[in-house]
Amino acid sequence: MKIKVAIGILFVLLFNSCSDSKTKKTEKPNIIFLFADDQCYNTINALGNKEVITPNLDKLAGEGVTFTQAYNMGAWHGAVCVASRTMINSGRFVWNAMTIEKQLKEPEVQSQLWGNLMKEAGYDTYMAGKWHVKAIADSCFETLGTVRGGMPKQTKEGYNRPLSPEDTTWKPYDTAFGGFWEGGKHWSEVLGDEAIGFIDQAKEKENPFFMYIAFNAAHDPRQSPREFVDMYPLENISTPETYMDKYPYEDQIGCGKGLRDERLAPFPRTEYSVKVNRQEYYAIITHLDQQIGRIWDALEKSGKKDNTYIFYTADHGLACGNHGLMGKQNMYEHSMRPPLMVIGPDLPKGEKVDMDVYLQDIMPSSLELAGVEKPAYVEFSSLMDLARQKNNESAYQAIYGCYKNLQRMIKKDGYKLIAYPKANKLLLFDLENDPLEMENLAEKEEYQTKVKELFLELVELQKSMSDSLDLEEVFTAL
Template identity: 60%
Template structure:
């Protein structure tokens, strides 16, 4: 009996030892292989829509966790768009690595294999990455032509209905409710689209955890883009009386028509004209609610990553394709050059990335692509115009990435340059010039362009903007519209 028991104990020790060794070997393989990369992309999310980044009204514990666990770039920008769908230009830039006007040229040629081979996922695939995409696409190429694996490919925006526009006109205007599934939108198909994308991502991570190849995931949510729909419990988290009116609120923006963001622009039709404090509060309430619902979906993705033991060897990027006004400057949409519509949250979490660090340097959100390539060990091709910020994220001292930030909307509607704490905005059609001192006026309320003290600043920024136009292949001749 003693002999039998001794043999049993010996076998168990041998078994546990082998199991422990197997775990160590598996862990070592995980550490030695190329890191996984997850790109989380929201839609219409302004920098101001994250609790940890200064908005104490919004509830975003998962995004706050990304801020705490990684490095945040507090001044990340989108260049703008060539039409009202700003997301199209933003996504074309991030997939191709080109600046806006060259990205527009490329976006019509993705039927050519050589152009497909130059896209972000194809470059990752060459380095041995399993590539995956789910969610909003809105790129002029088939997702399954450049990704190994594809979940749901969702349209540019959820199907909306007339009831979602020009509302609310008053407190009696109660037909629309964000949780009413009969209005379609995010509810079309039965499951909220944010949950659909989350489920896709969780499923892929679960499968990927059983494989040795590193993976690159492009997870693109439609939220918090309108129609701003979410389950009732999320809307109930926000009382209208607790939602503040933005400091830049105004009933109507005086240059809306000349800048190409007038009453006929789809985004601007969401709320009544002139804007009322009540309609802005309701729009912001629903915007906050769908953002919190999105935050919960991201939480589930991060949880499965940790549960499967993949987090320690994974870089996570979170950003949005552009921001949104939702009542600032009398505007509802994103077709403008103000920070609320161009500036986005951008966080990176991963191996050797400092925790809780914030970097104020101006960058473009599309720099995520170049950063991911560096992480994957891919030499940046010459055609990629954006820059990796990996060195900036990891160290306190790094070369400045950009001398200035460029912004544009449509071929001739708006141009912008942001440099040295100032922003110059031009509306060529009405010959309007706006100059803001961003250090002393972060909400961009006080136009200094008519002040004699700032005429040299206007000229300096104008001339530098002309040079940036040349560098980027911008077709607009600003000198024809302005005699500065």
């Protein structure tokens, strides 16, 4: 009799244990990561740019929390997106990410990457779109949609344009140029279709899912269907306040004619060429926005939305005519800051967080939501306490930025110091009073103490970043 009772108790315990395990498994939230390319923080209507049409991104902003001061650290070469994506998938700061990039195909290192960490946490993992990381995508995610390269193929007609209003050789809706149209359907639409297909399948499954949906938009060639371009008559596109026909240090900072991104518009810049580029930039963002809306609608129909967190960001920003620059290989706000929004069942709606963060903080945020203890090698910090308004202090005392050994930056307490070693030039901006970074204060006598203070802090920050560039050797006066 005692044996029967003992067996009965054991059976109940095992049943409860399995039942608890199953409950815990299904209680984990779904996580969707929506990743744009080359999208500047100020290209969303709800966040202040009334020229751009983004109803679905506006909805995301209204449904969750927007981090208004999110940054990318920079890059070790011209493909800034590679550095950004290596950082977010490995969890390492920029120079450590550069080091580990050479090891990303090794099984031990691949096991440490974002997708595999989520898989180990019990998630069905999905990836589609732009990968551009030296790791092998299908070794990081269980299910793949169409995986794309770094950018749609540009054509010679896509550069150095337009030279004048009569220069109409290249049109963003002409499918003959390939690019986003290669394969017959616009890449953003393919990505939307495939994401919806995965959500439709996932709604029938018990496991939580992690989706990594990486758009190539709004990268050049900035192509979209004609109806989207027609939403932006050229007379309604303003020239940026920071417009210049030539950036004075373009060659010393690696942003001259030798850089692919900068060759998209003529040298020197013209207001007309900048306006056309911005017209096409806004149009492809609005087209991307349409796909975001389709994914959102599919999530709502699936019945999974109430247990899903959505992260939206881009791998960096883009100049697109600001400061005489076209690319993202610079330390200005327009190129270092993407939008960053977080939506979830326990998060406030329509709130903004103004603390400095990095976009790569999304990776440890997802680990926290998945119940995964952050590995020691992950250097970025979770955003969730800030998003839930349980904390009002950034994890970072200052924001660091770099581009090759040609540019360095520190942002702290509302000021930004940029160093150009090859030009022996320092720039200081008061971001609170000069958010467009138009007045360099570095050579004004009353700001010399601030310049020296930030320079010394930048040197210390370099050490913590494993940055080997010796700024003190260049700027000996400081």
